[in-house]
Amino acid sequence: MRWTGRFAGYNTSSFRKDLISGLIVGIISIPLGMAFAIASGVKPESGLYTTIAAGIIISLFGGSKFQIGGPTGAFIPILFAIVMQYGYENLLIAGFLAGIMLVLMGLFKLGALIRFIPQPVTIGFTAGIAVLIFSGQIANFLGLGGIKKHENFLPNMYEIVLHITTLNIYSIITAGISLAVILLTPKVLPKIPGSLLGLIVSSVVAALFFKGDVATIGSSFGSIPNTLPQFHFPDITWDRVETLLRPALIIAMLGGIESLLSAVVADGMTGSRHNSNRELIGQGIANMAAPLLGGIPATGAIARTATNIKNGAVSPLSGIIHGAVVFLILILFAPYASHIPLASMAPILMFVAWNMSERKKFIRILKLKTTDSAVLLITFLLTVFTNLTTAVVIGLISAVIFFVKRMGEMxxxxxxxxxxxxxxxxxxxxxxxxxxxxxxxxxxxxxxxxxxxxxxxxxxxxxxxxxxxxxxxxxxxxxxxxxxxxxxxxxxxxxxxxxxxxxxxxxxxxxxxxxxxxxxxxxxxxxxxxxxxxxxxxxxxxxxxxxxxxxxxxxxxxxxxxxxxxxxxxx
CATH class of the missing domain: 3.30.750.24 (STAS domain)
Structure with missing residues (x-):
C-alpha cells in the first residue's frame, strides 16, 4: 500500500514509534484532562471526554502532523468564568459556536492573521493565566474548607485569607508528596511522566493513611463513569446564541492562537511545516464535536505536542492512539480515579502554571524598558485583575497606539x-x-x-x-x-x-x-x-x-x- 501526504513513507517502524509516543502522551493526558476540567468548574470526566474526542479529531483533520489536542490550562480562567456566569449547558453551546468560528476562520484563510498578535500581548495574557491557575489551586493544596469560588482574582484571594484557619495538614502532606515526586521524577526516572507518578504515589499514601481526611474527586464530584456519555445536542436558541457570542469568540481566538503557537513549536522541533488554515478547521471540527459528548473546549497542547515529538512520533496516528489510550483507561480504571485527592492534583496544575508562565521571556521584555514592556504589563495585570477579553482588547489597542507612535517618529x-x-x-x-x-x-x-x-x-x-x-x-x-x-x-x-x-x-x-x-x-x-x-x-x-x-x-x-x-x- 502506498502512503501519501502526511503518511508519505509510512511503514511498520513508523507505526511502532507512533504507538509508543501515543501510549506515553495518552497516559500523561489523563491527570491533566481531569485537572483542567475540575479547575474549569466542571466534572473531571468532561476533561477525559474532551481528550478522547478532540484529541482524535484534531489529529485526523488538523494541519500539523504532530499536534496533540485536548483541554489546556490556558482555557481554565475563561471556562470557569463562563460556567459561573452562564452555567455548564451554556458552556457547551459556547464551545460549539467557537468551533463554528474556528472552521470559518480556516475556510476564509485567517490562519496567518492570528500570528500577527504582538508577542508582548500573548506573553502578557499567558503569564496572567498562569497566575490565575496557580492561585486557583492554593485552596486545594492547603485543603481549605468552606471556600466559595468567584470569577475574579481578588475575591478568590480574599476567600483564602478568610478560611486560612481551616487548612488541613493531611491535604498539605498529600500535596507535598505529589509535588516532590513531580520535581524529582525527571532527575531520577526521566522516562516516566512525573505528573502521573506524583498522582499515583500521593493518592496511595492518602488512601492508606488519610482515608476520609482529604477531599477526593469522588467526595467532591461523584464517581467517574467508565463509559462515554450519550450523544447530546445542546438546546441552542437564538437568544442563547446572542448571549454567548462574545464568550464563544474569546474561546475561538484563544484556541486558534494556542493551537497555531503549538504547531509552530512542532515545526521548529521537527523541521516540518504545518498548514495553519487546515489546523483551524481541524480545531473547529473538534470543538463542535466535543460538546456533543459533554466535553469542554480544546486546543493544541504545546507541552503534550512536544512530548509526542520527543518520544518519536512520525505521523498524526500518534495523536489518534493517544485518544484511544485515554478511552481504554477510562473504560478499565475510571472507578479508581474517584479516589484521587484534590490535593494530589493541585501541584500538577501549579506545575503546569509554572511551565506556561513564560517567565524568562516576561523578564527579558520587562528589562528592555520599551513600549513593549508597557504593553506586556498592561495585558498581564488586566488578565489577572479583570478578564482575558478586556486584557487582550486593551493590550492590542495599546500595542497599536505605541506602534503608530513609533512609526510616526520614524x-x-x-x-x-x-x-x-x-x-x-x-x-x-x-x-x-x-x-x-x-x-x-x-x-x-x-x-x-x-x-x-x-x-x-x-x-x-x-x-x-x-x-x-x-x-x-x-x-x-x-x-x-x-x-x-x-x-x-x-x-x-x-x-x-x-x-x-x-x-x-x-x-x-x-x-x-x-x-x-x-x-x-x-x-x-x-x-x-x-x-x-x-x-x-x-x-x-x-x-x-x-x-x-x-x-x-x-x-x-x-x-x-x-x-x-x-x-x-x-x-
Whole structure:
C-alpha cells in the first residue's frame, strides 16, 4: 500500500514509534484532562471526554502532523468564568459556536492573521493565566474548607485569607508528596511522566493513611463513569446564541492562537511545516464535536505536542492512539480515579502554571524598558485583575497606539543640497546652512511611511519655516515605502498651496505603492507626469531650467555648481 501526504513513507517502524509516543502522551493526558476540567468548574470526566474526542479529531483533520489536542490550562480562567456566569449547558453551546468560528476562520484563510498578535500581548495574557491557575489551586493544596469560588482574582484571594484557619495538614502532606515526586521524577526516572507518578504515589499514601481526611474527586464530584456519555445536542436558541457570542469568540481566538503557537513549536522541533488554515478547521471540527459528548473546549497542547515529538512520533496516528489510550483507561480504571485527592492534583496544575508562565521571556521584555514592556504589563495585570477579553482588547489597542507612535517618529523630513566634493554630488542635509541655500529651489528628503501617524509631521516640516517660500519644491520620496489616504491628503494639500502661489512641485524616486495611490487619487495628474523623475539629478537639472534668472544675478549662496555662472551678470 502506498502512503501519501502526511503518511508519505509510512511503514511498520513508523507505526511502532507512533504507538509508543501515543501510549506515553495518552497516559500523561489523563491527570491533566481531569485537572483542567475540575479547575474549569466542571466534572473531571468532561476533561477525559474532551481528550478522547478532540484529541482524535484534531489529529485526523488538523494541519500539523504532530499536534496533540485536548483541554489546556490556558482555557481554565475563561471556562470557569463562563460556567459561573452562564452555567455548564451554556458552556457547551459556547464551545460549539467557537468551533463554528474556528472552521470559518480556516475556510476564509485567517490562519496567518492570528500570528500577527504582538508577542508582548500573548506573553502578557499567558503569564496572567498562569497566575490565575496557580492561585486557583492554593485552596486545594492547603485543603481549605468552606471556600466559595468567584470569577475574579481578588475575591478568590480574599476567600483564602478568610478560611486560612481551616487548612488541613493531611491535604498539605498529600500535596507535598505529589509535588516532590513531580520535581524529582525527571532527575531520577526521566522516562516516566512525573505528573502521573506524583498522582499515583500521593493518592496511595492518602488512601492508606488519610482515608476520609482529604477531599477526593469522588467526595467532591461523584464517581467517574467508565463509559462515554450519550450523544447530546445542546438546546441552542437564538437568544442563547446572542448571549454567548462574545464568550464563544474569546474561546475561538484563544484556541486558534494556542493551537497555531503549538504547531509552530512542532515545526521548529521537527523541521516540518504545518498548514495553519487546515489546523483551524481541524480545531473547529473538534470543538463542535466535543460538546456533543459533554466535553469542554480544546486546543493544541504545546507541552503534550512536544512530548509526542520527543518520544518519536512520525505521523498524526500518534495523536489518534493517544485518544484511544485515554478511552481504554477510562473504560478499565475510571472507578479508581474517584479516589484521587484534590490535593494530589493541585501541584500538577501549579506545575503546569509554572511551565506556561513564560517567565524568562516576561523578564527579558520587562528589562528592555520599551513600549513593549508597557504593553506586556498592561495585558498581564488586566488578565489577572479583570478578564482575558478586556486584557487582550486593551493590550492590542495599546500595542497599536505605541506602534503608530513609533512609526510616526520614524518619519524624517530633512532639507538637502548637493555636495560638490562628492564624486556624484550626492545630496546631504549638512550642506544646508544660512549662507548656502538656494532661495528659489528647496529640496527635501522624506524617509519613512507617509501615513496618518506621520502625515502632520511631514506637512509641518516643509511649511512651517521662517525662510521665504521657494518657487520650486523638490521632494525626494525614494525612501517612502508606503502612503495611506491621510498621507496622500496632506501631500495633496501641499501641492494645492504651492500651485496657488505659482510654485512648482517636483518628485523624484517615488516607489510603486505611493505612485499607485497618487494615480488612483488623481494627484498624479495634478502634479503632472513631467514633474516626476526617477533620479534626483534629473529633477535638479529640470528645476534649474525653471529658475528666475534675474533673481540669480548677484546671488552668493552657490547652492548648485551652476550657480557661479548664473550669478555672474556678464554671463
Amino acid at each position: 518619519m524624517t523630513v530633512s532639507k538637502v543640497l548637493p555636495d560638490p566634493h562628492h564624486k556624484h554630488e550626492k545630496v546631504k542635509s549638512n550642506m544646508v546652512s544660512e549662507g548656502h541655500d538656494c532661495p528659489q529651489i528647496s529640496i527635501y528628503t522624506i524617509e519613512g511611511p507617509l501615513f496618518f501617524g506621520a502625515a502632520n509631521t511631514f506637512e509641518k516640516s516643509i511649511m512651517d519655516t521662517d525662510q521665504p517660500r521657494p518657487n520650486i519644491l523638490l521632494l525626494r520620496m525614494g525612501k517612502v515605502p508606503f502612503i495611506d489616504t491621510t498621507g496622500e491628503s496632506n501631500l495633496a494639500g501641499l501641492v494645492k498651496r504651492f500651485k496657488q502661489s505659482g510654485g512648482t512641485i517636483l518628485i523624484s524616486g517615488i516607489k510603486p505603492q505611493p505612485l499607485d495611490v497618487l494615480k488612483k487619487s488623481g494627484l498624479y495628474a495634478q502634479i503632472g507626469a513631467d514633474h516626476l523623475f526617477e533620479h534626483t539629478g534629473e529633477a535638479i537639472n529640470y528645476a534649474l531650467t525653471l529658475l528666475d534668472r534675474t533673481k540669480c544675478l548677484g546671488c552668493k549662496q552657490f547652492a548648485f555648481r551652476e550657480c557661479t555662472g548664473l550669478s555672474n551678470s556678464e554671463a
